[in-house]
Amino acid sequence: MGEHQKQTAFLRQCLVHHDTEASRKLAESMTQLERDERCLRRAAWLVVRLAGLAVAGIAYSALLMDNYPDGRSGSVAHFVVKGCFGLGLGSLICLLSFLGLGAIYRKNLDRRREQGRALVARLLESRLAASAAADWRDHQPDSGNGGTARVAAGVDGSPELTDLGAPG
Numbered sequence: 001m002g003e004h005q006k007q008t009a010f011l012r013q014c015l016v017h018h019d020t021e022a023s024r025k026l027a028e029s030m031t032q033l034e035r036d037e038r039c040l041r042r043a044a045w046l047v048v049r050l051a052g053l054a055v056a057g058i059a060y061s062a063l064l065m066d067n068y069p070d071g072r073s074g075s076v077a078h079f080v081v082k083g084c085f086g087l088g089l090g091s092l093i094c095l096l097s098f099l100g101l102g103a104i105y106r107k108n109l110d111r112r113r114e115q116g117r118a119l120v121a122r123l124l125e126s127r128l129a130a131s132a133a134a135d136w137r138d139h140q141p142d143s144g145n146g147g148t149a150r151v152a153a154g155v156d157g158s159p160e161l162t163d164l165g166a167p168g
Contacts, residue, residue, distance in 0.1 A: 014120045033109040044098040054088030
């Protein structure tokens with residue numbers, strides 16, 4: 001598994017914890033784009049193999065086939081060579097279009113990943129803010145309870161401890 005796929009899987013796991021429709025749709029969209037990209041990669045490998053077969057057929061016909069005096073064998077060889085050229089050219093055209101489509105899929109997946117990062121960042125900010133607010137409320141001294149607090153005193157503004165709860 002590549003680094004890009006690991007990061008996407010981690011992001012998808014983070015989106016699962018954000019139990020909203022938007023996060024579910026985003027995770028499903030990322031999964032579908034990865035599936036399409038994987039399918040496209042397999043198709044590209046098939047086309048590369050077909051192009052290799054075409055090159056092998058052309059090489060065979062150029063190097064190993066003799067020109068038979070019989071006109072019929074020459075026409076068959078000519079047909080095979082044309083077929084190999086057609087297969088090779090079609091494979092190269094498909095490979096170029098698959099590469100372009102793969103770049104589009106990757107761009108769309110990157111865009112979805114950015115949306116997912118933004119969604120997870122908002123989730124973390126909201127949960128951390130709520131947690132920090134609860135912690136802050138729990139640790140606040142009540143006024144008049146005899147606690148001490150730092151206050152600026154003196155001419156130079158240096159802090160000193162002052163008893164806030166003592167009568168004064």
